[in-house]
Amino acid sequence: MKYEVLPVLVFQTDWTFKEGAVASTYGVVRSVSRDVEIFTATHEIPQFDIWSASYRLHQYVSFWPKGTVFVSVVDPGVGTDRKACVALTEDGYYIVTPDNGALTHLAATSGIAEVREIDETVNRLRKTEGTSVFHGRDLFGFCAAKLAAGIISYEEVGPSYDVNEIVKLPIHQPVCGEGFAEGIIEIDDPNFGNLWTNIPTAKLFEAGFAYGDDLHVTLRHNDQVIYERNTRFDTVFGTVEKGEPVIYNNELMNASLAVNQGSFLQQFSSGFGPEYTIRFEKKKED
Amino acid sequence: MKYEVLPVLVFQTDWTFKEGAVASTYGVVRSVSRDVEIFTATHEIPQFDIWSASYRLHQYVSFWPKGTVFVSVVDPGVGTDRKACVALTEDGYYIVTPDNGALTHLAATSGIAEVREIDETVNRLRKTEGTSVFHGRDLFGFCAAKLAAGIISYEEVGPSYDVNEIVKLPIHQPVCGEGFAEGIIEIDDPNFGNLWTNIPTAKLFEAGFAYGDDLHVTLRHNDQVIYERNTRFDTVFGTVEKGEPVIYNNELMNASLAVNQGSFLQQFSSGFGPEYTIRFEKKKED
Amino acid sequence: MKYEVLPVLVFQTDWTFKEGAVASTYGVVRSVSRDVEIFTATHEIPQFDIWSASYRLHQYVSFWPKGTVFVSVVDPGVGTDRKACVALTEDGYYIVTPDNGALTHLAATSGIAEVREIDETVNRLRKTEGTSVFHGRDLFGFCAAKLAAGIISYEEVGPSYDVNEIVKLPIHQPVCGEGFAEGIIEIDDPNFGNLWTNIPTAKLFEAGFAYGDDLHVTLRHNDQVIYERNTRFDTVFGTVEKGEPVIYNNELMNASLAVNQGSFLQQFSSGFGPEYTIRFEKKKED
Numbered sequence: 001m002k003y004e005v006l007p008v009l010v011f012q013t014d015w016t017f018k019e020g021a022v023a024s025t026y027g028v029v030r031s032v033s034r035d036v037e038i039f040t041a042t043h044e045i046p047q048f049d050i051w052s053a054s055y056r057l058h059q060y061v062s063f064w065p066k067g068t069v070f071v072s073v074v075d076p077g078v079g080t081d082r083k084a085c086v087a088l089t090e091d092g093y094y095i096v097t098p099d100n101g102a103l104t105h106l107a108a109t110s111g112i113a114e115v116r117e118i119d120e121t122v123n124r125l126r127k128t129e130g131t132s133v134f135h136g137r138d139l140f141g142f143c144a145a146k147l148a149a150g151i152i153s154y155e156e157v158g159p160s161y162d163v164n165e166i167v168k169l170p171i172h173q174p175v176c177g178e179g180f181a182e183g184i185i186e187i188d189d190p191n192f193g194n195l196w197t198n199i200p201t202a203k204l205f206e207a208g209f210a211y212g213d214d215l216h217v218t219l220r221h222n223d224q225v226i227y228e229r230n231t232r233f234d235t236v237f238g239t240v241e242k243g244e245p246v247i248y249n250n251e252l253m254n255a256s257l258a259v260n261q262g263s264f265l266q267q268f269s270s271g272f273g274p275e276y277t278i279r280f281e282k283k284k285e286d
Numbered sequence: 287m288k289y290e291v292l293p294v295l296v297f298q299t300d301w302t303f304k305e306g307a308v309a310s311t312y313g314v315v316r317s318v319s320r321d322v323e324i325f326t327a328t329h330e331i332p333q334f335d336i337w338s339a340s341y342r343l344h345q346y347v348s349f350w351p352k353g354t355v356f357v358s359v360v361d362p363g364v365g366t367d368r369k370a371c372v373a374l375t376e377d378g379y380y381i382v383t384p385d386n387g388a389l390t391h392l393a394a395t396s397g398i399a400e401v402r403e404i405d406e407t408v409n410r411l412r413k414t415e416g417t418s419v420f421h422g423r424d425l426f427g428f429c430a431a432k433l434a435a436g437i438i439s440y441e442e443v444g445p446s447y448d449v450n451e452i453v454k455l456p457i458h459q460p461v462c463g464e465g466f467a468e469g470i471i472e473i474d475d476p477n478f479g480n481l482w483t484n485i486p487t488a489k490l491f492e493a494g495f496a497y498g499d500d501l502h503v504t505l506r507h508n509d510q511v512i513y514e515r516n517t518r519f520d521t522v523f524g525t526v527e528k529g530e531p532v533i534y535n536n537e538l539m540n541a542s543l544a545v546n547q548g549s550f551l552q553q554f555s556s557g558f559g560p561e562y563t564i565r566f567e568k569k570k571e572d
Numbered sequence: 573m574k575y576e577v578l579p580v581l582v583f584q585t586d587w588t589f590k591e592g593a594v595a596s597t598y599g600v601v602r603s604v605s606r607d608v609e610i611f612t613a614t615h616e617i618p619q620f621d622i623w624s625a626s627y628r629l630h631q632y633v634s635f636w637p638k639g640t641v642f643v644s645v646v647d648p649g650v651g652t653d654r655k656a657c658v659a660l661t662e663d664g665y666y667i668v669t670p671d672n673g674a675l676t677h678l679a680a681t682s683g684i685a686e687v688r689e690i691d692e693t694v695n696r697l698r699k700t701e702g703t704s705v706f707h708g709r710d711l712f713g714f715c716a717a718k719l720a721a722g723i724i725s726y727e728e729v730g731p732s733y734d735v736n737e738i739v740k741l742p743i744h745q746p747v748c749g750e751g752f753a754e755g756i757i758e759i760d761d762p763n764f765g766n767l768w769t770n771i772p773t774a775k776l777f778e779a780g781f782a783y784g785d786d787l788h789v790t791l792r793h794n795d796q797v798i799y800e801r802n803t804r805f806d807t808v809f810g811t812v813e814k815g816e817p818v819i820y821n822n823e824l825m826n827a828s829l830a831v832n833q834g835s836f837l838q839q840f841s842s843g844f845g846p847e848y849t850i851r852f853e854k855k856k857e858d
Contacts, residue, residue, distance in 0.1 A: 008316065010309065016616070016763040020631035023582065023613035024823070027635030030580065030611075034637070038611070039316075039324070041309035044302070047764070048833050059306035063313030063423070065320070076833050079808030130773075132807040134823040137635070191302040192333070201416075235418040236365030251310070251420040261334050261362050294602065296595065325602075325610070327595035330588070345592035349599030349709070351606070477588040478619070487702075521704040522651030537596075537706040547620050547648050 003092030006067035007033070009148045012041040012056060013073040013136060014048065021134070025141040028125060032142065033149035041070070046190075048076040050101040051169055051273075055187045057095065058105035059252060066092035069148040071140050072102050079132035084118040084139055086147065086157045087166070094154070096144040098135070101169040108171055112163045118143050119158030172274055176203040181255070185219070185276035193263025195219075195270055196256045197278055201249040204233065204280060211235055214283040215247060217257070219268070222275050227268045230283050237261070247280070255280065289378030292353035293319070295434045298327040298342060299359040299422060300334065307420070311427040314411060318428065319435035327356070332476075334362040336387040337455055337559075341473045343381065344391035345538060352378035355434040357426050358388050365418035370404040370425055372433065372443045373452070380440070382430040384421070387455040394457055398449045404429050405444030458560050462489040467541070471505070471562035479549025481505075481556055482542045483564055487535040490519065490566060497521055500569040501533060503543070505554070508561050513554045516569050523547070533566070541566065575664030578639035579605070581720045584613040584628060585645040585708060586620065593706070597713040600697060604714065605721035613642070618762075620648040622673040623741055623845075627759045629667065630677035631824060638664035641720040643712050644674050651704035656690040656711055658719065658729045659738070666726070668716040670707070673741040680743055684735045690715050691730030744846055748775040753827070757791075757848035765835025767791075767842055768828045769850055773821040776805065776852060783807055786855040787819060789829070791840070794847050799840045802855050809833070819852070827852065 009029060015021040026038050041060060045052050053074040061070060075082075075098045083099040090111035095103060096118075103112060118124075118139060123146060128138040146152045174183030176199065186198040209215055211234050219227035232240050233247040237260040240246045245264060250256040257264045257278075270276060295315060301307040312324050327346060331338050339360040347356060361368075361384045369385040376397035381389060382404075389398060404410075404425060409432060414424040432438045460469030462485065469485040495501055497520050505513035518526050519533040523546040526532045531550060536542040543550050543564075556562060581601060587593040598610050613632060617624050625646040633642060647654075647670045655671040662683035667675060668690075675684060690696075690711060695718060700710040718724045746755035748771065755771040781787055783806050791799035804812050805819040809832040812818045817836060822828040829836045829850075842848060 008320075010313075012309070014763075017612070017614040018616050018762040019759075020613065020628045021761075021763075021823075023584070023611075023628070024632035024635040026611060026613075027582075027632055027637075027640075030640075031635060031637045034580075039309075039312060040303070040326075040612075041306065041312075042303040044304050056306045056309070060310035060313055063310040063317060065313075065317045068313075068316075077810050080810040128823075130825055131821050131823050133809065133820055137823065187305075190304040191300075191307075237419065238363050238366040248419055249417050251307075251414075251417050251423065253416055294606075296599075298595070325595075325598060326589070326612075327592065327598075328589040330590050342592045342595070346596035346599055349596040349603060351599075351603045354599075354602075473591075476590040477586075477593075523705065524649050524652040534705055535703050537593075537700075537703050537709065539702055 003067045005069060005094060005147060005150065005154065006065060007036045007148050007150070008039070008065065008068045009036055009144055010039045010041050010064065010068060010070045011043070012045055012053065012070070013043045014045040015043045015136070017043055021136065025137040028137055028141050029145040032145035032151065036145055036148045045074050048074065050074055052187065053102045054104040054169065057102065058109055061093050061106065062091065062110070064093070069094040069096065069144050071144045072097040073136040073140050074102060075100065075135060078135050084135060085115050086118060086143070086154070087115040088113045088154065094147065096140050099167050101167050103166050104169045104171065107166060107168060112166060114160055115163050115166055116154070116157040116160045123152065123157065172198055174199040174203060176207055179208055180279060180281040181207050182277065182279045184274050185270065185272040185278060188265055188272045190265070192258065193265035194250070194256055194258040195264055195272065196250050196252070196254055199255045201253055201255045204255055207280070209233055209280070215280045216282060216284045217247065218279045219270065220277050221271070226270055289353045291355060291380060291433060291436065291440065292351060293322045293434050293436070294325070294351065294354045295322055295430055296325045296327050296350065296354060296356045297329070298331055298339065298356070299329045300331040301329045301422070303329055307422065311423040314423055314427050315431040318431035318437065322431055322434045331360050334360065336360055338473065339388045340390040340455065343388065344395055347379050347392065348377065348396070350379070355380040355382065355430050357430045358383040359422040359426050360388060361386065361421060364421050370421060371401050372404060372429070372440070373401040374399045374440065380433065382426050382433070385453050387453050389452050390455045390457065393452060393454060398452060400446055401449050401452055402440065402443040402446045409438065409443065458484055460485040460489060462493055465494055466565065466567040467493050468563065468565045470560050471556065471558040471564060474551055474558045476551070478544065479551035480536070480542055480544040481550055481558065482536050482538070482540055485541045487539055487541045490541055493566070495519055495566070502567045502570045503533065504565045505556065506563050507557070512556055575639045577641060577666060577719060577722065577726065578637060579608045579720050579722070580611070580637065580640045581608055581716055582611045582613050582636065582640060582642045583615070584617055584625065584642070585615045586617040587615045587708070589615055593708065597709040600709055600713050601717040604717035604723065608717055608720045617646050620646065622646055624759065625674045626676040626741065629674065630681055633665050633678065634663065634682070636665070641666040641668065641716050643716045644669040645708040645712050646674060647672065647707060650707050656707060657687050658690060658715070658726070659687045660685045660726065666719065668712050671739050673739050675738050676741045676743065679738060679740060684738060686732055687735050687738055688726065688729040688732045695724065695729065744770055746771040746775060748779055751780055752851060752853040753779050754849065754851045756846050757842065757844040757850060760837055760844045762837070764830065765837035766822070766828055766830040767836055767844065768822050768824070768826055771827045773825055773827045776827055779852070781805055781852070788853045788856045789819065790851045791842065792849050793842070798842060
């Protein structure tokens with residue numbers, strides 16, 4: 001089944017608004033077409049962090065109408081031989097991005113139905129060929145605008161290639177059983193300082209835990225224990241005192257750690273990635 | 287008199303753009319309707335700072351067309367028993383917010399004509415019931431989109447309740463007379479480092495002061511004096527030297543303190559709130 | 573030749589989103605007209621930095637459709653006798669700004685065809701006359717909205733004045749010849765930490781250099797050498813190792829300095845402005 005392309009463009013990058021990169025890219029879009037909507041998802045992906053780019057797409061793409069065109073530009077290898085592509089997910093979203101790992105999570109969750117390499121000879125902004133460092137403006141933004149505006153069809157983006165060739169970063173699977181669940185801190189919420197594990201909250205229920213229980217949590221950075229404590233598992237932050245840690249079910253239905261009106265991330269000097277492992281098990285006596 | 291609801295949505299939160307919360311919420315709105323405009327007022331309200339949320343609404347709501355729908359989500363008690371509501375101000379604006387004090391200033395200035403509790407059974411995004419931590423996306427954003435799009439009427443938001451039950455934070459009134467004016471630093475301008483008092487500039491004129499006068503200013507943090515000085519009262523920053531303090535009439539017509547091309551906030555280690563009191567009186571000899 | 577004004581407004585300021593200034597200004601625009609598009613170019617111009625305001629306009633204006641109306645408010649002299657103006661560039665863009673130097677680069681590149689002083693008696697938001705500190709909302713935003721919406725013509729902005737009277741900051745010209753090129757760091761990319769010189773990359777080719785060469789670079793802050801090294805000149809960052817410096821052709825076709833996946837700005841404690849001078853010459857033996 002094919003999804004109609006919508007004239008709705010959603011951007012995420014690691015550019016910030018500190019200089020004119022966003023403004024020039026949005027200008028290119030508006031010059032291509034007056035009829036395409038332009039949304040900022042975020043321009044604050046951590047610099048060069050392809051993992052975060054991939055995770056954020058996973059976090060929000062499915063909440064948009066099918067046919068929406070997303071442009072994700074976190075591109076440390078700009079101008080090298082990494083492909084510039086437009087992927088179509090199985091559930092009908094178009095993702096314009098360097099093929100550098102940014103499609104990792106969507107490939108694992110939505111699935112990728114088709115992927116095409118952008119043909120620079122027709123889908124690159126004219127007169128920018130002299131510079132190779134701003135594909136966000138000259139290639140991704142320009143091509144996405146033409147696609148979203150209906151000036152080119154998806155087929156006209158460029159030649160398709162095997163979806164199995166798409167670059168993917170390693171995803172870690174949790175290990176769960178009766179009375180325990182183990183996984184990693186897959187990403188953080190850098191604003192509120194929460195940690196999101198790769199363990200579906202449903203797995204905690206299957207392990208025999210229920211809201212209201214205290215669970216024994218062990219969080220390690222490599223071999224070092226950075227948090228080990230009985231911690232309340234509940235539906236909302238407000239069931240523990242301000243400043244106290246809590247395990248909760250986050251917006252993507254994964255087990256997560258927060259400090260009520262505080263920052264778990266800062267308070268326990270944590271981070272995210274496979275070197276941060278977590279284990280939930282039954283409450284232990286103090 | 288009833289005001290027609292406009293398909294214009296304006297968001298303010300304490301989420302920042304550091305992760306995908308804004309993007310998923312805007313996606314929900316666009317999925318509800320292709321015809322609703324989406325504006326970012328700010329996603330940089332200080333975390334959990336309901337007072338600032340309330341003050342900022344007061345600062346900008348009235349500049350928008352009547353019928354505009356505002357969504358304010360600063361919600362430290364998300365998922366607890368605080369109400370989720372949509373208020374209608376006397377002057378015709380709809381405010382979608384947790385009822386946690388965010389309506390304090392609008393209630394005091396515009397007045398609240400009516401308030402309704404959002405009925406989660408019909409106005410919550412389906413399939414999100416398993417999580418209780420992201421009402422911005424699942425409840426406030428979704429319900430506001432339906433309202434702004436005309437899919438539900440204001441009455442269909444949910445049952446109305448007594449406007450006198452709306453949660454309000456304490457507002458401090460200034461005390462003014464011949465030759466003096468006393469009040470508090472009600473809020474700051476955290477960008478330019480200006481301090482905004484709760485004293486209408488008109489009160490300074492009534493006290494006998496005029497633009498061009500030097501006034502004696504005493505600023506205290508609790509009992510400690512953090513600024514005491516004769517300070518020029520004028521219309522623009524540029525009437526004092528760069529780096530010098532000045533009293534001016536701010537954009538909401540309140541007496542305010544700035545440093546010309548500097549930051550009063552930083553230079554004098556000040557803040558805002560009722561513990562920061564200020565007194566203006568006649569110039570004293572040095 | 574006259575260009576039709578488009579209902580497209582693009583804002584840049586030094587206000588940030590930390591308080592309600594942007595929200596109230598956008599509200600004024602939407603109150604003037606429901607049909608004008610509102611874009612954020614950036615609200616993160618460094619405070620009071622007119623040079624950056626000017627440079628950023630130069631960086632992105634030409635990528636927008638002709639007839640777009642830009643509002644630039646970096647206005648340390650708000651309320652003083654600096655003029656409030658709307659300039660029309662030779663290539664068809666309208667710039668609404670304090671006439672304080674913000675037109676420097678556009679005047680030098682696009683050229684200014686005409687400039688008009690905003691007539692406050694008709695193009696200022698009513699009931700804001702009591703305050704003189706927020707022309708962004710009350711004058712520039714309001715007047716720009718009327719212009720973009722077609723409520724007033726360009727002529728109705730106010731009286732024209734001599735384009736030669738426009739305030740301009742000094743622009744430094746590079747000095748280039750066989751085997752060398754000298755100039756200044758004209759601006760930075762504060763996000764990625766790159767330095768952009770005022771030397772067109774074409775001048776490096778004319779000097780006899782080619783992509784793939786190592787060039788001897790000397791960067792001085794006043795008399796102090798802060799970087800002196802043979803450095804690769806290439807098309808993309810990825811031709812040097814991560815963490816290594818590289819000379820590249822930036823998006824405006826000027827010679828620039830970066831560290832691959834790092835920050836040249838931070839690594840070498842550099843900045844921008846005429847006190848930062850740079851010389852490229854032939855590779856020297858180590």
